[in-house]
Amino acid sequence: MTEHEPIKSSPAFTTDEVSTGYGSHVVSRRLSLTIEHGTRTALVGPNGSGKSTTLKTLARLIEPLSGAVYLSGEDINRLPTRQVARQMAILPQVHEVPAELTVMELVEQGRFPHVGTLGMLRRRDDEAIQDAIGMTRLADFVHRPIDTLSGGERQRAWMALALSQQTDILLLDEPTTFLDVGHQLDLLELITGLNRDRGVTIVMVLHDLNHAARFSDRMIAMSGGDVVADGPPAEVLTPRLLRDCFGVEASVVTDPVTGSPMCIPHSPIFSDDEENAANE
């Protein structure tokens, strides 16, 4: 997908004993993960489990407290950040949109890591922008200010920004959070298509376990900053994981249409501490 093929012999990501957190607050300790090129990985876990922090560390949005993250074999925090931006795009969770900025003006910025200091766009850049707009079906909206779009269209516009970077790796932090179920599936299908047709490596944090199971080929479940389960969705998504990790009694069945595992949560299990707190 990019002009320069990265060194495929090295995994997309390797983390070596990475501890992450904010200042003195350590979120996860000594995490060692390997994520291969061309795969779709979903990071799942309850709130505060460290999945988003882990993604942000992979994305170099935060620096590890100790250890190192390697992108295609090179320390991501030592590579020139523009070079990283040509290999990896990020769809962050929260977006502030400047008033009056149009879809086209947003998507054009995806070429920032590819162009010179003056930001002049060439034919190749225009093609990448058109491709991104086509894939996200935004052709009719290019000149609309983003703050006038619906939630689904807006998320597609941000997705188009990431796509116009034309990277081999795409990181997404809860990309479906504010979308209705139709737009959630739409976005996840788009992500699946990128992986299937263009070999883009996907790492995403997802809250919806059934979506994670259906749209990934590897699920990493985190709890309290540690990886508690890691493997194909059918092995990770179990009643036991739901009980231990999420604190819910649940059954896991097979989706009759897609064949992927699907959980049906029944009731929350309160730990003794919480029950005691509730009684006081």
Added chain:
Amino acid sequence: MIGASPNGHRPGGVASPGVRSRRTLVILGALLLAVMFAYVMLGPVIFGPEQVWRALVDQADEVFHRISVWEVRVPRVFIAALAGAMLASSGAFLQSVLRNPLAAPATVGVTQGAVLGAVLALAVSFGSEGALDDLNAFVPMAAIVGGLLAGGLVFALSYRRAGTDPVRLILTGVIVAAAVSSVTSFIVLISGSHIDSIVRWLVGSLGNRTWEHLAFLVPVAVLVLPLVVMAVPLANALQLGDAPSVSLGLRTEEARAITLMTAVVLAAGSVSVVGGIAFLGLIAPHLARTLVGSDLRRLLPCSALVGAIILVSADLLARVFSLDWIPFWDIQTESGSRVPVGAFTALVGAPFFLYLMRKRMR
């Protein structure tokens, strides 16, 4: 719906925003030339176009025509245009980079710092033999140093560990602005009979501005121009937020430092020659945004043009409405100053800003 745009391979309607904004910029440019020309023609004495022309080519009918046009109005109109453009550009950068519609040179303390610099220079020289007046180039120099120091102080005070962030920068700016203003107030209190020239710095004035001041302002503008060109794509990315900027391969702290420094130099340079003009740095970018949107490749030139048009028009009004032809309304003071232009921008700016807010927050 798909129409060919000038570069051939970009879709868009017949008039895409790019084409439309280019047209807007041309119209604004023409408007600026028109108000500048009107500025040179109008005043206590009104000149016709050919009288202006003869004065410019040194063939004036009377000596005072040439003095009026060449020594007073021409330098002053260029100072107004350049200072207005710089102040508005500074505001456009600040609002985008700090992601705050209320950001402006005066809300982050740069205006106050520059004013304090000028006022200090004036106050220190009071009473001594070589008392400075507005004509001395030492005053703008002190002002620009004051503005840069205030901007640097705001950045340094808001810096923590890994860097700074827009909210902390703005809050620090407001605090520094207040502190700096109180020092200025103190100087005003002890300045006694010189209060008039100090107040004109506080309010912002183009009175007595001449070639000397233009000769100070032009190099500042020329020196900052490459910085402006470099800052535009950086500010464009930063206005999307910090995480998207990192994703795009921006070193956010460095980019923020470059863009803010550009804004500080622009504002300090402007204030150092015309004083603390109210509202212009805040309103001109808002007005420009409604015309061409938020992409700084268009917003910046548009803000500059709008700022120039506003300051030239406001000073034209200030000169016309100095009203010294009404016998009992003689605002002309000992030093020959009239109504300072800053009083007009504040008077017209405040209600206009309220109108903009109402319109945009429908």
